[in-house]
């Protein structure tokens with residue numbers, strides 16, 4: 001396993017940082033660049049690395065035999081950063097602009113006639129609350145909701161309502177007559193087949209346990225008023241509190 005550590009730097013050192021506590025003084029102008037950490041070229045690979053830890057210099061080329069070694073030996077378990085390395089800043093070319101804000105933009109409210117937008121990959125994603133700043137996962141089916149207790153921010157976009165026809169499989173159409181069973185059984189289970197008006201009814205007897213009855217519908221049943229097709233449409237538009245719950249082992253909070 002490889003483990004990476006990143007050291008981020010601000011691009012425009014004279015602009016106040018968005019992460020600075022409210023009321024902090026503005027950064028000094030012009031910015032005073034401190035003396036950077038000492039660089040040394042590696043005896044084994046020739047690549048230059050900064051002195052990152054005060055315990056001693058090491059090569060940071062991961063393919064090098066001297067990588068992560070101080071004078072040829074493994075470093076101590078506890079290492080301390082060299083303040084010069086933490087405080088050094090790169091002199092970027094004048095007026096270089098960050099490609100985009102680290103804080104993601106909110107999804108546009110309306111994308112015209114783009115029917116699939118609400119089920120797009122972008123819409124699975126969470127958001128950074130414009131009111132309190134918290135980064136939230138998308139948990140609710142109906143909306144984006146900020147998880148901060150005192151914050152009431154919610155956000156919605158027009159959602160696509162799928163028809164049963166749109167997700168039907170043309171190679172496995174809904175039957176006009178009785179349904180075709182795709183059930184299978186194994187072991188000591190017995191199956192009894194009945195036809196009850198438009199239903200195909202399979203009853204499975206599990207020895208010493210009980211029975212399971214599978215009612216298989218056909219088109220007449222699915223399409224009747226307030227039947228399964230109407231329910232499918234209604235459930236996509238009603239708020240029945242559908243949401244994602246964190247997995248037991250999830251570290252996402």
Ligand SMILES: [Zn+2]
Pocket residue numbers: 042043044045046047059060061064065066067
């Ligand atoms: Zn090296």
Ligand SMILES: [Zn+2]
Pocket residue numbers: 121
């Ligand atoms: Zn993804």
Ligand SMILES: [Zn+2]
Pocket residue numbers: 129130131132133134146147148151152153
């Ligand atoms: Zn919020």
